Amino acid sequence: MEVKSLSLLILLLTGCSSVPTPDELSQTVPDTVNSSVKEPTIVAECIVEKWENYSNLFGNAIVTSRKLGEGVRVAMHTPSAGLYFLADVERTEQGSKTKTWTREGLRSYVQDEFDAVVNCQSF
Numbered sequence: 001m002e003v004k005s006l007s008l009l010i011l012l013l014t015g016c017s018s019v020p021t022p023d024e025l026s027q028t029v030p031d032t033v034n035s036s037v038k039e040p041t042i043v044a045e046c047i048v049e050k051w052e053n054y055s056n057l058f059g060n061a062i063v064t065s066r067k068l069g070e071g072v073r074v075a076m077h078t079p080s081a082g083l084y085f086l087a088d089v090e091r092t093e094q095g096s097k098t099k100t101w102t103r104e105g106l107r108s109y110v111q112d113e114f115d116a117v118v119n120c121q122s123f
Contacts, residue, residue: 019081019082019083019103020083020103021083022073022075022083022086025083025086025101025103026073026086026088026099026101028101030099030100030101031100031101031102031114032098032099032100032114032117032118033097033098033099033100034097034098034100034117034118034121035092035094035095035096035097035098035121036095036096036097036098036120036121036122037094037095038095038096038120038121039091039095039096040070040071040072040089040090040091040096041072041089043072043089043096043098043120043121044065044071044072044074044087044089046119046120047074047087047089047098047116047117047120048063048065048074050116050119050120051063051074051076051085051113051116054076054112054113059078059079059080060078060079061076061077061078061084062076062077062078062079063075063076063077064077068088068090069090069091070090070091071088071089071090071091071096072088072089073086073087073088073089074086074087074088074089075087076113083103084102084103084110084113085100085101085102085110085113086100086101086102087099087100087101087117098117098120098121100113100114100117
C-alpha cells in the first residue's frame, strides 16, 4: 500500500494527471455500468452515504450531488486531488443505470468506491 500511495502522490505532484471537470469526465467511456431496479434517487442517496464516509490518501471525501435530467450526478472530490470519482445514475424503464468514472491514473486506487456503487444497486 505504501508503494501505491507514494506512486500516486508523485504522479499528482508532478502534474502528470490533469483534473477534468465532471462534464469532461462524463464524456469519456465509463469505467463501469451497473443496472438496478431501484429509482435513481435511491441509488444516488446510497452512493452519497457510502462515499461521504471515505477517507483516503488525499483526505476526507467531499461528496456533492445534483439533479441530472431524470437522474442524479454524484461527484467525489478531495481537497488535494480535486475530482476523484463520478457517478451518473439515470432512469431506465426497469429502474436505473449507474455509470461511473474515475480519473486516469487513479483507477487502481478506487476499488472501495466501485464496490460501494455495486452494493447500492441491490436491495
